[in-house]
Amino acid sequence: MTELANVFNLDGARIPFEPGQTILTAALAAGVYIPHLCAHPDFPPHGSCKLCTVTVNGRDGPACTINALPGQDVRSDSPELNEIRRVLLQMLFVEGNHFCPGCEKSGACKLQALAYDLEMLSPHFVQFFPNRKVDASHPDFLLDFNRCIMCELCVRASRDVDGKNVFALAGRSRDSHIIVNSPSGRLGDSTLSIDDKAAHVCPVGAILRKEVGFVTPIGERLYDHEPISQVDLAEEAK
Amino acid sequence: MAFLETATSPEKLRRIAIDPLTRVEGHGKVTLLLDAENKVHQVRLHIVEFRGFEVFIEGRPFWEVPVTVQRLCGICPVSHHLAAVKAMDAIAGYRRLTPTAEKLRRLMHYGQILQSHAVHFFHLASPDLLLGFDSEPTRRNIVGVAAEYPDIAKQGVLLRKFGQEVIRHTSGKRIHGTGAIPGGVNKALTKAERDEMRAGIDEMILWARDAVRLVEKLHLSHPAFYNTFGEFRSNMMGLVDRHGALDLYHGGLRARDADGGTIFDHVDYTTYQDVLQEEVKPWTYMKFPHIKALGPETGWYKVGPLARVQVCAFIPSELAENERKNLLALGGGKPVHGALLYHWARMIEALHAAEVIRDLLDDPDILGTDLMADKSERQEEGIGVIEAPRGTLFHHYRVGDDDLVKFCRLIVSTTNNNQAMNEAIRAVAAEYVDGRVITEGLMNHIEVAIRAYDPCLSCATHAIGQMPLEVDLVDGDGALVSRRRKNFSGAA
Numbered sequence: 001m002t003e004l005a006n007v008f009n010l011d012g013a014r015i016p017f018e019p020g021q022t023i024l025t026a027a028l029a030a031g032v033y034i035p036h037l038c039a040h041p042d043f044p045p046h047g048s049c050k051l052c053t054v055t056v057n058g059r060d061g062p063a064c065t066i067n068a069l070p071g072q073d074v075r076s077d078s079p080e081l082n083e084i085r086r087v088l089l090q091m092l093f094v095e096g097n098h099f100c101p102g103c104e105k106s107g108a109c110k111l112q113a114l115a116y117d118l119e120m121l122s123p124h125f126v127q128f129f130p131n132r133k134v135d136a137s138h139p140d141f142l143l144d145f146n147r148c149i150m151c152e153l154c155v156r157a158s159r160d161v162d163g164k165n166v167f168a169l170a171g172r173s174r175d176s177h178i179i180v181n182s183p184s185g186r187l188g189d190s191t192l193s194i195d196d197k198a199a200h201v202c203p204v205g206a207i208l209r210k211e212v213g214f215v216t217p218i219g220e221r222l223y224d225h226e227p228i229s230q231v232d233l234a235e236e237a238k
Numbered sequence: 239m240a241f242l243e244t245a246t247s248p249e250k251l252r253r254i255a256i257d258p259l260t261r262v263e264g265h266g267k268v269t270l271l272l273d274a275e276n277k278v279h280q281v282r283l284h285i286v287e288f289r290g291f292e293v294f295i296e297g298r299p300f301w302e303v304p305v306t307v308q309r310l311c312g313i314c315p316v317s318h319h320l321a322a323v324k325a326m327d328a329i330a331g332y333r334r335l336t337p338t339a340e341k342l343r344r345l346m347h348y349g350q351i352l353q354s355h356a357v358h359f360f361h362l363a364s365p366d367l368l369l370g371f372d373s374e375p376t377r378r379n380i381v382g383v384a385a386e387y388p389d390i391a392k393q394g395v396l397l398r399k400f401g402q403e404v405i406r407h408t409s410g411k412r413i414h415g416t417g418a419i420p421g422g423v424n425k426a427l428t429k430a431e432r433d434e435m436r437a438g439i440d441e442m443i444l445w446a447r448d449a450v451r452l453v454e455k456l457h458l459s460h461p462a463f464y465n466t467f468g469e470f471r472s473n474m475m476g477l478v479d480r481h482g483a484l485d486l487y488h489g490g491l492r493a494r495d496a497d498g499g500t501i502f503d504h505v506d507y508t509t510y511q512d513v514l515q516e517e518v519k520p521w522t523y524m525k526f527p528h529i530k531a532l533g534p535e536t537g538w539y540k541v542g543p544l545a546r547v548q549v550c551a552f553i554p555s556e557l558a559e560n561e562r563k564n565l566l567a568l569g570g571g572k573p574v575h576g577a578l579l580y581h582w583a584r585m586i587e588a589l590h591a592a593e594v595i596r597d598l599l600d601d602p603d604i605l606g607t608d609l610m611a612d613k614s615e616r617q618e619e620g621i622g623v624i625e626a627p628r629g630t631l632f633h634h635y636r637v638g639d640d641d642l643v644k645f646c647r648l649i650v651s652t653t654n655n656n657q658a659m660n661e662a663i664r665a666v667a668a669e670y671v672d673g674r675v676i677t678e679g680l681m682n683h684i685e686v687a688i689r690a691y692d693p694c695l696s697c698a699t700h701a702i703g704q705m706p707l708e709v710d711l712v713d714g715d716g717a718l719v720s721r722r723r724k725n726f727s728g729a730a
Contacts, residue, residue: 134297
């Protein structure tokens with residue numbers, strides 16, 4: 001196989017890839033953004049949020065788990081796929097309590113930034129309005145179950161990087177929820193510490209460093225000036 | 239006028255409702271009960287919306303509250319933002335702010351005073367004052383003012399815009415920003431931002447003074463009417479600095495009686511519960527605060543511009559103080575109590591706010607970058623008080639060791655004015671409605687009296703489960719069939 005053969009087609013653009021790269025990582029490396037939420041460059045793909053769904057040779061699948069192969073015909077930025085992505089976001093928003101106006105993650109939240117980028121104008125579905133108590137038992141971190149989107153980034157970080165298994169996902173289907181591995185089930189009784197990767201990887205406002213709050217002014221937050229598509233690509237290029 | 243609160247035989251009376259009240263913030267209504275000769279027997283201001291912030295703030299982290307709680311309102315969110323953050327300063331262990339942080343918070347607050355007073359006077363109240371209380375209702379609005387008095391309308395819009403720009407530069411957004419955080423502020427002012435505001439402020443001061451003169455001119459055209467419309471004697475309360483001067487950001491509580499005598503002075507606002515108390519009534523969601531030592535019958539008071547300019551010894555800016563003296567001259571040494579005088583006092587405060595903004599922009603500290611205070615010991619309880627555009631605003635919180643709010647009490651400006659507004663509409667009803675043929679114009683007189691207080695009805699209703707309620711079922715002859723009551727705890 002020649003080096004030139006390691007190319008696939010993404011929305012009409014030729015995307016080169018290294019063997020072993022997924023469609024998502026190859027696209028990002030080539031400077032083409034595919035919306036994604038649970039994918040993170042430091043961890044193996046998870047494929048749970050389905051936001052990166054693309055059409056590969058006529059079949060839909062997550063770009064974060066499908067390996068890039070020579071000659072693939074991949075469709076991503078189409079009205080149909082973006083509509084599916086908007087619906088996925090809407091379901092995430094109504095499942096929890098995502099009140100951006102009062103959330104300190106606002107402006108730096110991937111869920112919010114993707115909703116802006118994909119032009120989600122309303123939640124559309126009936127809000128669940130769950131009543132989940134905040135776990136504030138840890139001296140340094142707050143766990144707000146109302147905002148968890150179950151991307152399992154904290155689960156993966158704690159297990160794969162920190163070697164602690166502080167977090168896990170329990171329950172099935174709509175009863176799925178994040179749990180804490182401690183005798184009481186409370187974060188304060190877990191082994192989570194301030195240097196843990198799991199404590200800083202949350203893409204939304206579910207795991208927050210205490211007393212930081214709104215320390216970053218409006219205008220200096222991650223997504224204040226550029227959409228997530230550009231910010232993430234700039235991060236990728238570093 | 240307290241006798242007009244509850245009619246003795248309501249079932250035999252005709253009910254008229256002004257619903258919804260227009261050109262006020264939030265949703266409310268007024269009900270009047272009249273007999274066959276249109277004699278007024280009962281007048282009540284009801285707040286028909288419900289917020290419930292005091293409850294859903296509980297269980298949230300304390301540093302989130304100053305941003306969340308300001309969503310009570312879109313007109314003066316900065317007041318809630320700053321009152322909450324002052325309480326959280328104490329809870330988080332910050333005792334004294336850096337000079338830059340305090341001045342930036344003051345700048346934000348006075349920007350808000352300017353924009354809120356401008357929106358109230360020009361957008362909400364001026365249609366009554368400039369076009370007439372009983373003018374054609376479809377034109378009695380800011381569009382009608384703009385058609386008739388384009389220069390005045392334009393100045394009102396631009397004064398508001400300027401105030402909002404001050405808020406944006408200090409909090410990041412014109413409405414619902416995040417500038418103040420426990421211990422200080424999150425954003426320094428850039429020289430470009432300062433210069434932009436400085437370039438416009440002198441014109442704003444001139445326009446604000448023109449607005450004071452406009453109200454003065456209106457008063458002097460019909461002094462007897464303007465001085466006595468919705469007039470009733472009452473106590474007054476507001477914050478003053480240690481010299482007794484008007485200070486809208488911080489100070490001690492001072493209360494005067496209807497003749498200007500001191501009831502209490504320089505009360506540390508963290509001890510407000512020693513001097514103030516709230517009463518609840520079964521016919522409205524809004525509480526009735528009063529001065530504890532005087533009791534609910536005589537201890538209620540006015541807050542807001544007309545109270546503040548008379549509670550303080552002086553306004554610490556030259557132009558506004560001169561205008562204050564003109565206003566006070568009406569009383570010949572005694573306090574004045576006419577409802578429409580609120581507009582005059584409000585524009586004096588707008589002028590003062592513009593002068594303070596200018597002085598703060600000229601202060602070198604305003605460009606400082608030392609934004610956060612040193613932290614000391616945490617405390618469980620925090621109370622923040624500020625003079626919001628509409629009057630004294632209390633935020634009271636208790637926070638657990640886990641950083642979550644476990645108690646929240648808000649006594650907002652409009653709540654402080656609850657009895658006063660009810661008295662004002664009863665005075666107007668007795669004077670202008672009683673025994674007459676009811677017209678839209680006459681009903682608007684009632685609304686004019688409420689508007690004078692610039693109430694924010696959204697902010698004023700937030701307690702849940704604490705409101706007593708009484709429902710009577712009466713037959714066609716007015717005989718009581720059954721009565722259901724709910725007490726303070728919600729038990730039937």
